[in-house]
Amino acid sequence: MxxxxxxxxxxxxxxxxxxxxxxxxxxxxxxxxxxxxxxxxxxxxxxxxxxxxxxxxxxxxxxxxxxxxxxxxxxxxxxxxxxxxxxxxxxxxxxxxxxxxxxxxxxxxxxxxxxxxxxxxxxxxxxxxxxxxxxxxxxxxxxxxxxxxxxxxxxxxxxxxxxxxxxxxxxxxxxxxxxxxxxxxxxxxDPAFGQQWNKRALRHKLGLKEDLFTVLVLGGAFGNWGGMRRICTRLATFPLPIQVVIITGKDFKMKEKLSPIADEACCPMYIQGFVDDMPAWMGTADILISKAGGITVSEAMASELPLLIYRPIPGQEEANVRYLVSEGAATAADDITQLIDKLEQIIRHPAKLAEMRQRAKRIAYxxxxxxxxxxxxxxxxx
The missing domain is CATH 3.40.50 (Rossmann fold)
Structure with missing residues (x-):
């Protein structure tokens, strides 16, 4: 500075x-x-x-x-x-x-x-x-x-x-x-978000299951313990085979609080704190659950990573949601039940997910x- x-x-x-x-x-x-x-x-x-x-x-x-x-x-x-x-x-x-x-x-x-x-x-x-x-x-x-x-x-x-x-x-x-x-x-x-990854090899390198549908959650984006607890608790009992990666950023207390939920989860659930290789973590994922900050959604689009946006911040993030949804690269949920339902529908319809990925690629910079x-x-x- x-x-x-x-x-x-x-x-x-x-x-x-x-x-x-x-x-x-x-x-x-x-x-x-x-x-x-x-x-x-x-x-x-x-x-x-x-x-x-x-x-x-x-x-x-x-x-x-x-x-x-x-x-x-x-x-x-x-x-x-x-x-x-x-x-x-x-x-x-x-x-x-x-x-x-x-x-x-x-x-x-x-x-x-x-x-x-x-x-x-x-x-x-x-x-x-x-x-x-x-x-x-x-x-x-x-x-x-x-x-x-x-x-x-x-x-x-x-x-x-x-x-x-x-x-x-x-x-x-x-x-x-x-x-x-x-x-x-x-x-x-960071232009590294535009890198083309071999997902299976990248998941193996980062210690994930190679062949499971991978949900990435940016926990630090939600900024409160209650919201993340609800998301993780519901994902921990998700009815379809998935693995979940939660990145809490610099919120180390949140990481500690989420660990017991991950330990008892029915699916593999990995809790990460601050990471300095976010392009790689996005490269492992099939879908991203996050808010809709301008940088985050731009990184996701460059990664060809469809977004499931949860309770965006009023104002500027709502505008980001309108744009991404209109372009077919994202969908949004206002409550936890809707989020889980939409995630299940996306997983059950892989053609829809592939279309969202192509739409993301089309609007990426x-x-x-x-x-x-x-x-x-x-x-x-x-």
């Missing part, structure tokens, strides 16, 4: 935030792509919310967001759609742009990059307004990390939008953005990080 008080020469400044993890991961993959294909460029990544607003305020905003999503999702949904309203959004956006306005302006004066790339909506608005007030004239590109063009991503002084799918491009054009300022690149992800870096380089850095 860049040090905000240091004077330095930067070619590309990536602005991101650690909300849900996806924005940070997208920035990391884009920085890696620049380093791989354009090693002479000086690229810096800044966590805007933590480094410009400060760690205390960043933490309070994160806690508020997490609390709303967990305990008052209907309130978060209303807030999300209210701030997307064309009559409310400008008023709200001006107030959001006050967050870090002065500090960001000072940083850009002291360390002017050749281009600013925002992978989070808040800094995109701040940098756009700074440009509107003629406090800098640096090109601004915005990487939208969900399949929706919410008003908080859309700003008049953005020079280029890099979007995850054609419907988002169409939505931006409908909102008044000129077509030449929007490019469909996909969300930057496995090389998205490289494509994004190349486009930015050719348009702004040559």
């Amino acid at each position: 860049v040090k905000i008080n240091a004077l330095s020469e930067i070619d590309v400044l990536l602005l991101t935030a650690s909300y849900g993890g996806g924005h940070i991961h997208a920035a990391q993959e884009l920085e890696t792509a620049f380093a791989t294909f354009y090693p002479k460029l000086r690229v810096e990544t800044m966590d805007f919310m933590a480094q410009i607003l400060g760690p205390w305020l960043d933490k309070q905003i994160q806690l508020t967001y997490i609390s709303l999503v967990k305990y008052a999702p209907s309130i978060y949904r209303d807030f999300y759609y209210l701030t997307d309203n064309s009559s409310i959004s400008p008023w709200w956006q001006r107030r959001i742009n006050r967050l870090g306005f002065t500090h960001m302006g000072r940083y850009l004066r002291n360390n002017p990059p050749q281009i600013v790339v925002s992978l989070f909506s808040v800094p995109a608005g701040v940098v756009s307004e700074l440009k509107e007030r003629e406090l800098h004239n640096i090109p601004l590109a915005t990487v939208i990390t969900d399949h929706v063009a919410h008003n908080q991503w859309v700003h008049p002084y953005t020079d280029l939008y890099l979007v995850p799918s054609p419907p988002v491009k169409e939505e931006l054009i409908e909102r008044g953005t000129s077509q030449d300022r929007v490019e469909v690149t996909g969300i930057p992800i 496995a090389d998205s990080a490289h494509v994004t870096a190349k486009l930015l380089y050719e348009r702004f850095l040559t």
Whole structure:
């Protein structure tokens, strides 16, 4: 991460935030792509919310967001759609742009990059307004990390939008953005997710049964013990032959709590904590049970891995669900009974699963990080 008080020469400044993890991961993959294909460029990544607003305020905003999503999702949904309203959004956006306005302006004066790339909506608005007030004239590109063009991503002084799918491009054009300022690149992800695996060999390598239908559950995505307990308990008594891999990420307490359920399960159930080879684990699976964060669904599509989405976060994840379901690459469940029923139907109809896999392949952007870096380089850095 860049040090905000240091004077330095930067070619590309990536602005991101650690909300849900996806924005940070997208920035990391884009920085890696620049380093791989354009090693002479000086690229810096800044966590805007933590480094410009400060760690205390960043933490309070994160806690508020997490609390709303967990305990008052209907309130978060209303807030999300209210701030997307064309009559409310400008008023709200001006107030959001006050967050870090002065500090960001000072940083850009002291360390002017050749281009600013925002992978989070808040800094995109701040940098756009700074440009509107003629406090800098640096090109601004915005990487939208969900399949929706919410008003908080859309700003008049953005020079280029890099979007995850054609419907988002169409939505931006409908909102008044000129077509030449929007490019469909996909969300930057690790290109390893596009690798073609021999499933049987990969399962053997990772200690799984080679010939069982494999269900991958991203436990860390659900963020609460109760939801994961219900999922694992029902999968532990699933009526068809399967094996289940549950990845809890950095939630080590959840891993410990799930272990007794796995020990008593009627099917092989493997509980993994944090893994650094997620492309391989997705490569072992026949279906993924998860929420619908932009990065996760992009990684699944690149892996040609159909999704069974469980209780998505209101707002942006609901938009991701609508897109994936409309493209035939995913299905969604609102409760645990519906999730188990849909999983059983998918397993009993392998032709449907194969079709979902082909639909996922059709909308995948496995090389998205490289494509994004190349486009930015050719348009702004040559």
